[in-house]
Structures are given as structure tokens and as C-alpha cells.
Amino acid sequence: MSVKDLLATQQAGFISLHEVLTRMTQVDGATYQEAATLLHRLLWAEDENARPRWYEYSPLYGKRVASDTAQAKAAWECLRQAAHSGLPDAWSEDEIPF
Amino acid sequence: MKYLSEFHSFGFQEAEIISFLAKHGINIGNGTALPAAAADDAFPGWKRIMALLPKLTDTEAASAFVGLDLAGPGWLSDGDHADLSRWQSVIRRAIRAGELAADETEFEQDGTPKEWSILPADLAAWCLAKNLAYPLPGGVELPATDAGLRSALASCEQERAQWKARAGALEAAGDQRASLQDEIDRLREELRTKTDEVAALVRDRDALKADSLSGKGRSTALKIIGGLARGVYGMDIHAERLERIGEMVKDLEKAGAGITEKTLRDWIKESATIIEPQRTKR
Numbered sequence: 290m291s292v293k294d295l296l297a298t299q300q301a302g303f304i305s306l307h308e309v310l311t312r313m314t315q316v317d318g319a320t321y322q323e324a325a326t327l328l329h330r331l332l333w334a335e336d337e338n339a340r341p342r343w344y345e346y347s348p349l350y351g352k353r354v355a356s357d358t359a360q361a362k363a364a365w366e367c368l369r370q371a372a373h374s375g376l377p378d379a380w381s382e383d384e385i386p387f
Numbered sequence: 388m389k390y391l392s393e394f395h396s397f398g399f400q401e402a403e404i405i406s407f408l409a410k411h412g413i414n415i416g417n418g419t420a421l422p423a424a425a426a427d428d429a430f431p432g433w434k435r436i437m438a439l440l441p442k443l444t445d446t447e448a449a450s451a452f453v454g455l456d457l458a459g460p461g462w463l464s465d466g467d468h469a470d471l472s473r474w475q476s477v478i479r480r481a482i483r484a485g486e487l488a489a490d491e492t493e494f495e496q497d498g499t500p501k502e503w504s505i506l507p508a509d510l511a512a513w514c515l516a517k518n519l520a521y522p523l524p525g526g527v528e529l530p531a532t533d534a535g536l537r538s539a540l541a542s543c544e545q546e547r548a549q550w551k552a553r554a555g556a557l558e559a560a561g562d563q564r565a566s567l568q569d570e571i572d573r574l575r576e577e578l579r580t581k582t583d584e585v586a587a588l589v590r591d592r593d594a595l596k597a598d599s600l601s602g603k604g605r606s607t608a609l610k611i612i613g614g615l616a617r618g619v620y621g622m623d624i625h626a627e628r629l630e631r632i633g634e635m636v637k638d639l640e641k642a643g644a645g646i647t648e649k650t651l652r653d654w655i656k657e658s659a660t661i662i663e664p665q666r667t668k669r
Binding site for chain 2: 291294295296298301302303304305306309310312313315316327328331335340341342343344345346347353354355356360361363364366367370371374376377378379
């Protein structure tokens with residue numbers, strides 16, 4: 290198995306929150322904020338054991354279940370923020386590329 | 388404050404979130420014909436190999452959805468195990484519900500299926516019905532009929548079979564009920580007959596009871612019979628053989644009180660039990 294194959298395995302099946310919300314906006318022209326609001330409601334209404342789990346993907350660590358409380362909390366914060374404010378800013382000050 | 392990079396970092400297992408949203412009527416899956424499968428070279432080698440298998444086990448199918456190479460090096464994390472178990476559960480329940488065609492290949496000791504064998508075409512049809520991305524590379528040739536219709540037809544067939552079985556069970560229960568009703572009627576008739584017989588026997592018994600002598604009256608009657616036999620006919624009522632009993636029977640008959648010799652003998656013999664033997668004169 291090649292290095293590329295292994296890397297692809299790590300990412301296979303992962304879909305980002307941004308991608309999910311973007312696809313939801315394409316369904317019937319909903320806004321990013323509306324999509325986030327609905328997704329938040331649906332996830333929150335579902336039983337904790339039945340709702341899709343949060344995953345975190347990073348180039349360095351690959352795909353991991355966001356089982357850690359802090360990670361899951363950060364993921365929920367992303368969704369809540371989108372429900373309140375819509376599409377997030379592209380970069381934080383720390384992340385502005387040179 | 389969260390930034391876009393974090394919206395890219397956090398996410399879901401694609402099949403899970405697509406399925407979850409589809410359950411609520413929101414379709415964010417790709418494509419409308421066969422579930423979207425990326426170009427073959429976008430799949431890892433183990434999936435390209437798995438796609439060559441003529442049949443998949445339920446575990447292999449689950450691993451394809453999760454994206455886990457079970458034959459690969461290293462250990463599975465708890466999260467991987469959880470994902471695999473979750474998809475296995477989804478697949479097995481789909482099989483049991485008749486949504487996904489499969490054959491049992493291994494059994495537990497109690498006879499419950501332990502492993503299932505699934506044709507790639509059936510898995511693809513199920514993916515299509517559930518709006519899931521087919522997890523393996525390569526085109527899967529579906530039957531000429533539309534897969535959605537095929538799935539619906541299979542579902543209808545299964546439902547029909549269930550109703551047919553239920554109707555059969557009800558029919559059998561109806562036959563059994565009729566048979567039991569016949570048996571009840573027969574027993575009821577038998578009970579009526581027996582009740583009539585008992586009533587007749589009670590009547591007979593009461594009549595006999597009314598006819599029979601008992602207590603002091605019976606003793607008196609015996610004394611009269613035994614005394615007449617001894618005094619008038621000179622019978623030794625205690626002897627083994629009763630002399631002149633025939634003559635006594637005839638006389639009774641002449642007097643309009645005819646009885647059988649046996650009856651008379653029985654009464655005389657019984658009278659001998661309460662009348663003492665005569666003492667022989669010396």
C-alpha cells in the first residue's frame with residue numbers, strides 16, 4: 290500500500306461541517322445560517338447515542354472521533370456560531386497567510 | 388470566535404450525516420442514478436481489491452462504509468471499532484428488515500445468523516434506495532429494472548409473504564376453532580345423555596328404595612315368611628335343602644301372589660338368620 294493510499298484511507302468518508310452546511314444551502318436556496326440552525330435543531334433533538342458523531346480531521350492527525358469533550362464542544366460552538374451569524378470569517382488573525 | 392478553518396476541521400462521517408439528513412427529508416447526497424462513487428483511483432488499494440470480490444460479508448461491507456481496511460497493519464482504535472459496529476448494526480438490521488438482500492453463511496450455536504453474504508449489486512441497490520454513496524470503486528451492474536423499483540418490489544414481496552403467512556395462521560386457527568367447537572358440541576351432547584341416565588338411575592333407585600323393606604318391617608316380614616315355611620310346610624329353614632318349597636310357590640301363585648322359587652328361597656334363607664333353629668325333642 291502506498292503512502293497516498295494510506296493518507297486517502299485516513300480521510301475517506303469524512304465530510305466537513307462547512308461542506309455539509311454548503312450542500313444544505315444548495316438544496317433549496319437556504320442561507321448558511323438557516324442551514325446551520327436546522328442542523329443544530331435536528332442534531333440536538335436526536336438521542337445522543339443515535340445522532341451522527343462529530344469527527345475532527347487534520348492533515349497531521351488524520352480523521353479522529355471528536356470524543357474528547359473539548360473537541361466536541363468546539364464543534365458544537367462552530368455550529369451554534371453559524372446558526373447565529375452565518376458563514377464564519379475565513380481567517381483568524383493568527384491564521385492570515387503571509 | 389470560530390473561523391472557517393475550524394469549520395473545515397470538524398465534521399462527520401459522510402454516510403452518517405447524509406443518512407441522518409435524508410431521514411429528515413434533506414438530501415445532500417450526490418447524484419441521482421447510481422450512488423456516487425468517486426473515480427476509481429480516488430479509492431485506496433484495499434477498496435479496489437475489495438471491489439473485485441464476488442460477494443461481501445456484512446463485516447466487509449461495514450468496513451467499506453467506515454473506510455477501514457480490516458486487513459491493514461496496526462490496531463483499530465475504540466472509535467474505529469465503534470464505527471464498524473455501528474455500520475454492522477445498520478447493515479444487519481437492513482437485512483433482517485428485508486431491505487437488503489443477503490444470505491446467511493455462518494450461524495451461532497442457537498441457529499441465529501452470525502455472518503451474511505451480500506452481492507455487490509444488492510448493496511448498490513440498497514445504497515441507492517437509502518441515498519448513500521456506494522463505498523467501493525467500479526461500476527456495479529444493476530439488473531435491467533430500476534433499482535428503486537426492484538427494492539420496492541422486494542419490499543412488497545416480503546410484505547405479501549408476511550401477510551400470506553399471517554392469513555395461513557389465521558385460517559389454521561379458524562380450522563382448529565371449528566374442530567374444537569365440534570368437540571365441545573359432542574361433549575355437551577354426551578353430558579346431556581349422561582345427565583339423563585343419572586336422572587333415570589336416581590328415579591330407579593328411589594323406586595327400589597320405596598319398594599324395599601328395611602329395619603323392623605323387614606325383620607317382621609322375614610319372620611312371617613320363615614314362620615309360615617316352618618309352621619305350614621314343615622320346612623327346616625336352616626337346612627341346606629328346602630323341602631316343599633315348590634309346593635309353597637304353587638300355593639302363592641294360586642293365591643295371586645306369584646313369585647319365583649329363587650326369590651322365595653332367598654327370603655326363607657334370610658329368615659333363617661333371624662329365626663333360631665328348632666330344638667330337637669329327645
